[in-house]
Amino acid sequence: MREPDQSDGLDHLFTETVQETMDSSVYGAWRGIRDPEAVPLSFGFPYPDSFPNGELVSAAKSLFDAEGDCALQYGGGEYADALPEVIVDRARDRGIDCTTEKIHLTNGATNAIDTVCQTFLDQGDTVFVESPTFMGALRLLRNYGVDIEGVDMDESGLDVEALADDLAAREAAGEPLPKLLYTIPNFHNPTGVTLSAERRERLLELAVRYDFLVLEDDPYGQLRYDGAEPPPIKALDETGRAIRVNTFSKTIAPGVRTGWIIAAPSFVKQFDRINAGGEPSFTRGLIARYAEDGRLDRAVGELSAGYRERRDRMLESLDERMPPGTTWSEPDGGFFVWVEFPEGVDAEGMLHDAIDEGVAYLPGSFFYHEEGGTRNARLSFSHASPAEIDEGIAALAAAVRAEAPTIEAGD
Ligand SMILES: Cc1ncc(COP(=O)(O)O)c(C=O)c1O
Known part of the structure; x- marks a missing residue:
């Protein structure tokens, strides 16, 4: 049961916009979408060794x-x-x-x-x-x-x-x-x-x-x-x-x-x-x-080399492992790949099974103001090592296959 808060009964003092939005989740709550055993492709964070x-x-x-x-x-x-x-x-x-x-x-x-x-x-x-x-x-x-x-x-x-x-x-x-x-x-x-x-x-x-x-x-x-x-x-x-x-x-x-x-x-x-x-x-x-x-310029050069290696590994791994019907963006830079899963896969619904398989991602719906992105996920290649990225994509492919077992028989 929730402990009473000293400020109970004072909500009317918040601004109107706070009152309207106060029950929505705190920004960053998605950082809790993780498991020490799962590769965190959810984090759009720089990789730790990149820090000077x-x-x-x-x-x-x-x-x-x-x-x-x-x-x-x-x-x-x-x-x-x-x-x-x-x-x-x-x-x-x-x-x-x-x-x-x-x-x-x-x-x-x-x-x-x-x-x-x-x-x-x-x-x-x-x-x-x-x-x-x-x-x-x-x-x-x-x-x-x-x-x-x-x-x-x-x-x-x-x-x-x-x-x-x-x-x-x-x-x-x-x-x-x-x-x-x-x-x-x-x-x-x-x-x-x-x-x-x-x-x-x-x-x-x-x-x-x-x-x-x-x-x-x-x-x-x-x-x-x-x-x-x-x-x-x-x-x-x-x-x-x-x-x-x-x-x-x-x-x-x-x-x-x-x-x-x-x-x-x-x-x-x-x-x-x-x-x-x-x-x-x-x-x-x-x-x-x-x-x-x-x-700073030298650092940007070194960082780009580190991220390029991670990006390449993610794209190669997606190519090798994802079941047919999955598509993804091929970014020329930055941190993110946007995946669209085959028909019938609900990215938010699949997340817990994917974490059990060994990978965390952010469901596409998180990035829409209203409806959208139900078949999408954002994968970050910025934080995990290249070997972990490969493991994470293997786990993701397994989760998608389990979610939609008829896919292989399709196209
Ligand atoms: C598009 C975009 N804008 C802003 C930020 C946040 O930047 P800062 O850490 O400087 O607040 C991010 C980081 O995740 C981002 O992706």
Whole structure:
């Protein structure tokens, strides 16, 4: 039985949106979908050996040597001040017209998305997201009491022509148009697909035509294992409607909790005003010190090699082991492969049996605002070792065969 809580009877004091969403699960509850015996293809975490522990220890030591107590004071010292320049240089390398006035530092990409929501969204606004999309973004958007509408995707990312049709139909019917569209253009979470360059251009045209903002979330863009990079949406933006968020979570470590927004200076001014006071200045100094002498670029190269090996192993293993009727995306980078199981397989229903077979994954339905993804799963190749990935896929294939034993006889 539940212990009485001192706050029982005080729920009416929560905001309306908290009252409406308070019974939904806490973000991260899916981390409990695991078993020490099962290969965790559910975790979209970096693999533990990828963390630069030793380099961060020496960066911290030299930060203290250079700045003494200042490194830990409010605001930090010169290295903390230098981090925006580090970000500007890297953004320019990717074709973005960037200056420090266009940078707002945050405590990771999640906090960056939240800052954008806080600045632009009123209750009842309409927000478009890819369908499926990152669970963390859905969770944040729900906090703002907005209407969330999904836009379909295909193997080239967000279906911008379906979006164009939807916008035209809404306009004709006098229905609400979006204030903001959230997209993960590179190695999308959960599908792994990348938005084509032409679609990026078209998306910006639609944003101008229908007067909405494009929120580009790009945590995986630098982790590319094949092919050429399409320009960031922000690099194509000539009207200031694109807002780009990014993070060091995937290129250094999630625990540094440091990300940033690149946007028009007038937007950045509001982000700075609204979100003042929470800066982890020590971590900023640490990252700026760590990034000196090309260390961050070297790390990205090494990480890409580690992830490429894992991605290749997952794709080979899927090819060898999955029963007919199963399909999957073939990402050029990032962390994720999106699988579609044969007809008759319910990914959520199969999960416990799959864990008993020896693998955990995230059911596709977790990534939809409404219905969808019942036959899909997100598999992460980022955390497990290549040998474990192979074991995990063998267990997944066994679970699918047990769930739908007639498959082999089919095609
Ligand atoms: C698309 C996307 N955005 C944001 C994040 C979270 O980034 P951060 O750790 O910087 O909050 C993730 C990580 O899982 C992600 O996949």
